[in-house]
Amino acid sequence: MPTRHYTTAVGDPAMHVEEGADTGGYVGVAGALLDAVKARVGDLVEVRRPDGSAADRGLLLPHHEFSGEDVVVLKLENGYNVGVAVTAADAVHVVTRAVPRVPPLREIPRTEGRPAVAVIGTGGTIASYVDYRTGAVHPALTADELAFSVPGLADRYNLRAEALFSVHSEDLFPHHWADIARAAARHLEQGAAGVVVPHGTDTMGITAAGLSFMLGALSGPVVLVGSQRSSDRPSSDATENLEEACLVATQDLGEVVVAMHAGTSDGAVAVHRGTRVRKMHTSARWAFKSVNSEPIAIVSGTDVSWRGEHRARAPRTALDDRVEDRVVLLQVYPGFDPELVHHSARRARGIVLAGTGLGHMGAHAFGAVREAVGRGVVVVITSQCLYGATNMNIYSNGRDLLRQGVVPLGDMLPETAFAKLCCMLGRSQDPDEVRRMMLEPLAGEAVDRRAVGGEDR
């Protein structure tokens, strides 16, 4: 059977299929039951037992290569795929039939008086389609498909859509941040009120941090947005996140932020500072949290409620897209292998340690760290606790580690430290200068904890 891709439009709960919808390659018992009701892949079907009870209900997926001939594969409402064993005594009922896919509008109408919002597509769940042969989600929708898939969005904004690339966010390298930063700066220079960047959620927080350092001043907001549930699922957060991201893009804000669901229910989207945000749950819609900081704003419908200090729009956007990919992030663990530092020092210009507690690592690894620093590698340390700040002066181990030349980064997230180190190493070949820049706050990435006081922040 050839690979068939059935795509769904973002924000549309109905299933759309391309022409030529097939029966999914079912044979045997399952094939007979499905053929009896002319069920097609993408139909919402119910498997019923001889007594009339429903065994399972879901979107029909194609026959799975590892399943027997007596198994019907369904995508359940919760998004998961399940194989339902059937016998000739069972029956299949088609609840709703899939409708053919309507090609999205590609023209971009311009209307006087509406704010111009640029949408830069990078891929991810928010712009993904489901391969109903395997049940897996692939990146696919272009930025304009995405932008115009949300009803009404084009009525409120003059949308400009650009498909920069379409990759899973876990496949992004630091140099991809530079591509996004350049595109965002260009759109702002060309008059966009703000920029929306649909992005896979896996590394969206880290990209946001990288962009925060590359875009030192912004004439408008750069809003990264994703979705935790693909758009074929009723609980998808794609539409609401994208709508609110566009609203945030028109505000008086000169920062890189992430806009994602704030809580478990619909109706509130949190705006997180790009250097403070982290994906803290694999699947929940509220996965993104500001760490060691509060969200800048909560957006609900058309209401933007500002919660924290934020930078206003700057007269011009300042771009510094230099970036170094050769940076390694290492988490410390019991018996941490010093060879990880030793080996990385030969391949990378920077090492970010996610130390234990206040910024510690086993003393057995100090020699490797000292050697790396001696080779001109910039070694910085953060805390794997994530919340709270490094303080190397409390314990003798921390003080000893400091003497190896490690730079402690206070309450900066390990991933933000990684993004910053990539950017700073792009700007200078001088390790001392890079160390100095790492300690200089540039985009709200760290607070001098001693200056703040309080212990339980």
Add this chain to the structure above:
Amino acid sequence: MPTRHYTTAVGDPAMHVEEGADTGGYVGVAGALLDAVKARVGDLVEVRRPDGSAADRGLLLPHHEFSGEDVVVLKLENGYNVGVAVTAADAVHVVTRAVPRVPPLREIPRTEGRPAVAVIGTGGTIASYVDYRTGAVHPALTADELAFSVPGLADRYNLRAEALFSVHSEDLFPHHWADIARAAARHLEQGAAGVVVPHGTDTMGITAAGLSFMLGALSGPVVLVGSQRSSDRPSSDATENLEEACLVATQDLGEVVVAMHAGTSDGAVAVHRGTRVRKMHTSARWAFKSVNSEPIAIVSGTDVSWRGEHRARAPRTALDDRVEDRVVLLQVYPGFDPELVHHSARRARGIVLAGTGLGHMGAHAFGAVREAVGRGVVVVITSQCLYGATNMNIYSNGRDLLRQGVVPLGDMLPETAFAKLCCMLGRSQDPDEVRRMMLEPLAGEAVDRRAVGGEDR
């Protein structure tokens, strides 16, 4: 100046100094001001400006080798050290003078009818002393000093104290878990109602996970306990945590748990399952959180409020102290260096990946993973999100990664996966058997998410 160590007793907010308290090696302007009032290291002093205003107040620390002769070093009430620049026009006022240290009782009285609680000392802040020359905290108190430093504890329990070792927890290796597990099993076999393990907080959660796998059945609780604030600070949590840990040790519980402050105020200690607990803040007293699970109990005074299912005491304790130190934990990041896997595969028998999102990594690293698996290395994957579970079937990248032979561990913490892999590799040389054991729930370390349903857990 020779190194002088001034120790404080746990739970006593007053400052104790050994005999022969010195002036801290101050000379010049600072020395003159301090000598004028006979200030000694450990005294609570206030530096006053010519107009009588107080510049700073804190415990006098010795002269710091890097400070000028015009700097007085104080330990502030919040625990941090500060250098105060002074001139001859300033003055020092001694608020309270340090009192000499009272040596702790070392005899262990036994009284009929009191439960026997074993205290196994391993080091950490809870058993630490402050080096007032440098202001750093060192591990020092022996287990019996520690046990008897809490007023009244010896009146309620027959305490048995053993100083197993005294190291910073970041210096512990997996094989140290075996030492603790053996000692705990021995005390339980010898009739202890429960075992309390004072431990440094940095890696306490990981040790708790290791002990959970090594002690497959327990005739009594093994309670790890630490403190986030050293005992010389008014906000120290050492006493309350230790008192409640002893209470937990007498309960009908056959698990390894961590007992630490539950919230920002005193009065409630949370009991976390050893395989589910993580240090989530560098300095707050409520740093320890159960992840993907609730605390087993909340203890308040003498009240134990059970919150979740827990194992009762077993008739006998079962110990399996086999452990493999050659396990590497690697966090995935943008542009992750595949050489980290490649190189580790030559040195380690197991690799734990903390993947992005649902358990992903960049496709450019798949080859290195496949090669590692081919060499017989057991490669498992968890999520760096910490909350939520891996699900490799949603995205094509995840499915491709599965095909490389990676074992996804559901909602298991990366650090718990590390501890489990160390233990399972200690039990078997067969990678297939280890992979099977990694998926078999042994100590509440993971829940089969598909069985649970719900998406927002």
